[in-house]
Amino acid sequence: MTTRTRTVALLLIAALVLVVGVPLLLPDWIVFLLTVASAKALAVLGVVLLLRGKLLTFGHALYYAAGAYAGGMAVRYLGVHEALVLLALALAAGVAVSALLGLLVARYRAVYFALLNLAFSMVLYGMLLKLYNVFGGTDGIGIHEPTLAGFRLSGLAMYELSISLTALLVFLTHRFFVSPLGYTLRAIRDNEVRVEYMGVSVWRAVYVSYIIAGALAAVSGGLIALAVGHITPDLAFWSQSGEFVFVAILGGTGSVLAPVVGSVLFEFVRNYAFKLSPYTWQMTLGIVLLLIIFFLPGGVWSLTARLPRRSHR
């Protein structure tokens, strides 16, 4: 019981710090950075979820962009400005597209899985870029003056919305991870044949996981659309997918919190590094990724796991 009360206490303190302390004590630009980081963390969480089934995707920005543009389209064509509606639409778009593409993609693993997702994400990118009349091309779509339950969505309110929604979804994903389906996904990573011989459908487990991962990324995109106020086709570009993969690998797949921590670190570092030298940013990512591959296969999170190891959660 004491461990449980201790965890709850820790969570409450963390919540207090994040919800009240941060906006009160830290400057606006940091609050904004945290807003963006926590939103993007959801897309990374989607990638991590799939990685637990050893499913590496290089196209997750597909759902990120789908969510953002679902919101954007509602703004542009339906005049919707309510954040909650836009987020709901983002979620719906993510579920719909992943449910459709998952039918094909869930059959595959390894190279095919990774590249099929990449291919489809680049198709979406192409569409967003070229169908100027529908999507606004490189000009993108502006999401001006959104509201939250009728009230103006200020920077502070956006921050609170982002971290609470992220906290909720992280919690739900944690429930998924410890559920039978979550364990089935891990079993699929280790031994698909055995899973089938338990009478469980591997395809169905992968399909459902894929939809959940897509939904997470779509909500992420919806939040970003609201936070940044402007969306462009770049949201679907392969380098965005690459970033999600990078942060996922950086944080490791060991914990639901890793994507959040990793995302925050990433946004801060990127903020500085990109300004310093934009033409070496990707190279830096590449080099760091190589270092992780060779020296820290469990991601940075594995450094904290010097605790008595039970199972690779």
Next chain:
Amino acid sequence: MSALLETVGLTRFFGSVRAAEDLNMRVEQGETVGIIGSNGSGKTTFLNLATGYLKPERGRILLDGQDTTALPPRAITRLGVARSFQIPQLYLGMTVLEAMLLSLAARDGRIGMWAPLLRGEWIAEARQVLAQFALDSHAERLIAELPEGSRKLLDIALAVALKPRLLLMDEPTAGVSTEDKFEVMDTLSTVLRGSGITTIFVEHDMDVVQRYSRRVLVFDQGLVIADGEPAKVLGDADVRRAVLGHV
């Protein structure tokens, strides 16, 4: 009454290698059958065919009268067939307990997304099954860290946990040291005896087959060349030559 497992004209080649040719056999409910044969005689292929992992070129497989030839392993498992493997097929990244719990969840068809896997109703039963196989002391260990013999037992335990009607075991003592062989088989027999599970196990160790089966089928190059009581079948010179290469 139909046999629990029956194959009719089962045929499967790998190129020119004959793994099964016009193989006909029946196993009735409640039997404990050993299948013996030299390497390459088609024993593992038989299990792969019977459980739907491979498809035959000709012939049918019937489970309790139902034609299961076209079904995948998943469906056949759900019909009450469980299988263990020559090389243990395990989830190396999980603990022993977690793997057992997953088996139970699968058995009950409760692979949900919300309630945790580690829940009371299953944990008790999981520990109980593990205890039957003397694995309960390993419950919290990562499967990757289990010794070889325990891995074998776990592989079988996970199959038994599914409460099948028919249990197929592929070389349950393979990779187990000679001293431990009988211990493993004794544990197995104790567990299976009261359960009413029909058992077919593939072996190439004649002593094990002699001691633990009530009936023996001898495979040789995809054909059943003998079928009967262990003592009689294994005493036959032709059988010994086929299985051991000498008399």
Next chain:
Amino acid sequence: MRLLLVVGLDGLAYASWLFLVSAGLTFTYGVLRVLNLAHGNLYALGAYLGATLVLHYAATGSTPALTYALLLLAALVIGVVVGPLIERLFLRRVYSRDEEVQLLLTFSISLILEDVVKLTWGVTPIFADLPYTYLGRVRLGGVNYAWYPFLLTAIALAVGAFLWLVVTRTRLGKILTSVITDREVSLTLGINVPLVYTLAFTAGAVLAALGGALTAPMFSLVPGVGAEVLVTSFAVIAIGGLGSIGGAALGSLLVGMARSFAVYKFPEMDLYVIYLIMALVLLFRPQGFFGEIEVRRI
């Protein structure tokens, strides 16, 4: 009839281009079982170096015909220098690890090379069209065609034939086939498998760079070219079957012709045709036309 000619020739041109850019990717996968995500970057490097050489030469030199040799030279240099570098320094160390790790590795290389291109050549577009314009045009069936795409077709056929001959008729080909079929057995037969891997990867790199170098005269070069080429190449070889040169040829032809026809009817479709075909083929034949399904032995 004119329609058939127009669509046919356009299709052939596009098919040739597709084959040239995807042959290297499928060849590398066939031998090493690794999908080189840096393939697009090798293409880009070949294109940029080729363009640079041509532009320098065009400014001072006198024989336009030499620019073709320069393109080939660029491809060779990139392939032979960067290929072994990637394979020996990095890829070699992850052969024993999961496919996902190998993908991440080639992805890291891709990220690095992406910036290498930007740092070396900047982001302003480069256009070295002399090799293209030098060949001029020809009038067929009442329509003007550039000769250059026909050169591409000839080279594509030559490359295809060369690869086929090497694999089926030479001793090297037999060694390659042996390594592809069974690495372990090949080792016991005394084949220097690590060397074969390096050579195969290098060959794939040369092919990728060749695709880039030959294409450079046709379009303005910007840093982003690599990504699109990678994705397009993957689609083609997925259709044809990963690892199959013949599959790449068939896939290229199929997509080339289909796109050409579709574009004639629905111009906006040009982006999607290849992926539609890929999705359709994979729905009914998950391993592509000539690909293999690996069944795990239990």
